[in-house]
Amino acid sequence: MKKRKTLADVAAAAGVSKMTASRALRGDKDVSKANIDKVKQAAREIGYYGNHLAASLSSKRTDLIGVVVPSLSNTVFPQVMSGVTDALKGTALQPVFGVTDYDPEAEYTTIRNMLSWRPAGLIVTGLDQPDESRRLLADAGIPIVQIMDCDGDPVDACVGFSQSGAGHDMAAALLATGRRRFGYVGRNLDKDLRAAKRKKGFLDALRSQGLDFIDAIDGAHREGDEVTLPAIACGRRKTAELLARQPDLDCIHFSNDDLAFGGLCHCIAAGIDVPGEVALAGFNGLGLLEGFPGKIATSHTARRAIGETAARVILETVESGETDSGKIHILAPTISLGDLAVAAK
Amino acid sequence: MKKRKTLADVAAAAGVSKMTASRALRGDKDVSKANIDKVKQAAREIGYYGNHLAASLSSKRTDLIGVVVPSLSNTVFPQVMSGVTDALKGTALQPVFGVTDYDPEAEYTTIRNMLSWRPAGLIVTGLDQPDESRRLLADAGIPIVQIMDCDGDPVDACVGFSQSGAGHDMAAALLATGRRRFGYVGRNLDKDLRAAKRKKGFLDALRSQGLDFIDAIDGAHREGDEVTLPAIACGRRKTAELLARQPDLDCIHFSNDDLAFGGLCHCIAAGIDVPGEVALAGFNGLGLLEGFPGKIATSHTARRAIGETAARVILETVESGETDSGKIHILAPTISLGDLAVAAK
DNA sequence: GCCGGTATCAATACCGGTATCGCTACCGGT
């Protein structure tokens, strides 16, 4: 294999020093127009592309922004990632993604691993990292943005909303439509801390009215196959199960829209009127719901926007050279009840 | 800000040389048990974590595997990415993702950018890169795996299946059930080359029987909002449009399952019997379809497996130290007709 | 004609690790 081209090769080909070549390629000043052309020409001819490793090591700067998300199968996170990617488009910064599978241990190693690339900033999902991870973030000396959650104390900056508040608000909205007999369907609540927070907020609102879930299926790890079961199929099956046990529920709350949509599929197949007989409420405002517009109540969360602002916060902090970005950006979800709003009148 | 800890700090704290510290931390041999403990202890105490930039520059190796995908909104790609992540779990290698938005220009810069980090290997979606990008890949001197498509000439290795063949087979299967009046719904076919190949394969099969699409909505860029419109809503709307124009179609082929599912939603809402009156056929076998099992014919593509084998090919090539991985791995999709199979009898 | 200032480039010293090689101490065998 022929040796990779280095800057020295370019310099030699252009008849200048390494330093001049370096400056010319990066658009630094102090290089004559003639030499800039010669160098760029030479670089193109021999097919040179830089070595970020060397450049970053030397300059003590990188263009990387680490993004740590728990999952790729929940479409929410790819959407956040899209937001980050978009916001960074056109800038020098570049995102790098890491997936943790909701595992704190994996999260720790992922963060550590990212930090060892000396990124310009880090975007991490959630506020509730274990102490060890938190310390890592706090001592990193780069802007850290925690996203998706505001119920707690951020290490540095924070972009998101209150998960428990979102749960609470949804419950309040549903109560206002007159619903009283609530059921709940979720899954992986033992690992998905934010979904658990929403459930708790929801429950708090119910209890303040002297109510409670009549029945709930949390589905925390009963079987191994549960994780791989598509969310919609899971929602459909569990809704069937729940309604078999409690046929007189007038509202089912799901931990997210995928499950809720699965529930709707069951109801349609079983000939159950939604939201007439039973109302369904999900969370996130996924595009999925447009399959049957208005049928499912949901909270629209600004996932793209969360990704975008998180990226922008880092961008601004890096550019301004500040040490501390430490602001909290709240992007509150908006509830839409769909047909339920009409039915309630 | 306090200076970042370096290996020299660890060495000093442990009372050994940099070199011994380096070896101890990496688990190299030629270090006494006592020193290994001392070094690891010291590293933990002062909170040291390595610097991949320096390590990789020096060793001329990185643990990175670049993965270039066109999109994050099509759930297929996050699934491929999951497969890659899983296959690499437990190994030293680590994936880095890049998104191109189906833009060849962005693809070129992404590839270039990745190469400048000197990754151990590259996974790129598709076979039809422009010459310039192709040359970049060919000259990189690292294992390259192109995925998702086999209709063409790979740069190095290739994991996927024939897109046009998949389209052809689906058409053949549908023809075998007696369907004759075909419609088509797709979107972004001008950018999504693989979907276009499937359509072409499908069409070839029809033509070999003297048939053609009676009507087709390609939806290539009519309006700007089209891209952001959720795929399911898009499928629903276009199906309504198509059936309004051609009420007597007996089969609609969609460029993917999301659109097909949107079509199903329309049919359910409009009281159209599926697949009795009209059959729907999508592509990919997404979990989505489990919302109404059997209603939609589809080709199950092994997306996860494609990601996994692609990663494994690179892994093996890297470990064996071969220069050329150059094998073609076909993971053919399997067609499932669902209720249509029964109806056809 | 001498001087200070500016534009342009080259030489040098790193950045924080790892590869390589040499040195020392200690071992068993003869």
Added chain:
DNA sequence: ACCGGTAGCGATACCGGTATTGATACCGGC
């Protein structure tokens, strides 16, 4: 006692760039 072999460790030379400093030439002004 001598020797070859090996385990354990450290000094040194890089890896491929960039920051910094220094050198050179050329300019207008007095």
